[in-house]
Amino acid sequence: MKTALLLITIFLFFLPPPLYSSEIIIPVDDFPPWKIVHNDNVVGGIDSYLVKALLKDMDFTPRYTYAPWKRCLAMMKNGQGDLISGITLTSEREDYLIYLKPPYKTKSQKVLYVLRGQKHSIATIEDMENKVIGHLRGAQYYPNFDQHLTNSHFETNTDLQGLRMILAHRLDGFFITKENGLYLLRQDSQLRNNLESSAWTYEENIDVYFAISKKSKLVHKVEELEQRIRSLVKDGEIQRIIETHL
Incomplete structure (x- = not known):
């Protein structure tokens, strides 16, 4: 009897996990x-x-x-x-x-953050010429993105890094997805008090x-x-x- 119970225990132990979990x-x-x-x-x-x-x-x-x-x-x-x-x-x-x-x-809406008070300094893609614009490394925020930023654009490893570079006057603006920008500003009072989205926005269809x-x-x-x-x-x-x- 004990041998039978032992064999059953060993058998159950080595059973594969159930198909439905x-x-x-x-x-x-x-x-x-x-x-x-x-x-x-x-x-x-x-x-x-x-x-x-x-x-x-x-x-x-x-x-x-x-x-x-x-x-x-x-x-x-x-x-x-x-x-x-x-x-x-x-x-x-x-x-x-x-x-x-x-x-x-x-849908995905892209915005461009700038220093507070400069909201209307960038209202079109043409306004970005002769300005240093940042964006997340590898990201694309506008069709033919690089062709429009003829002067200079700067890639960052994180969105937070880019927003802080605006405060340090190292960037004139920074591209970011709307929801990501709102979240980061809500987490950081310095960013929230000193940055705002510019008049430029871009919305694209992304499923x-x-x-x-x-x-x-x-x-x-x-x-x-x-x-x-x-x-x-x-x-x-x-x-x-x-x-x-x-």
Whole structure:
């Protein structure tokens, strides 16, 4: 009898984890205010509230894990990650991701921050000529971006660095996505009191999605998840979450 119980115990111990588990892995990079990471720990961000709304009343528990963006994509590709947010559609990514449709965000507004009191000094792209304009390294904020900045433009490693360079009079202006700029100014009173967005803005159509790994157990929940997204978008809940937690 004892031998039989021992064999059963050993058998159960070495069984693979169940196919259906309530925990889902969500890879997250550091991209405030959407995804906020501190000391390699995911501490929040707008996307966490969007995920919570998406999974409401579903038997899933999200577990966030921090990784640089490229590693996040690798995790989704090899099945280590189940769900990812804030992702745009490319043909390469479609090889290993199922994009949940519709997109939950379809527009992105870019602004140019300048010193307070200089709001109307830059109202058009032509006004940027002969000025030193900064932008995040690798980012593009306007069609034919480089062609318009004929004099000088400066790349920064972070948005915060660029905004602080305006205060130091090392930049005349700094390009940034609207939500990112609002978040950083709300976190820093010196920036908030001394900077403002210029009269120049640019809005472009960019579809942003949730996506799941083709190797995830969530592939059986695509229809339910997409129905949930349609409801959140139609009811305006997505926009309310963004505005509330910005």
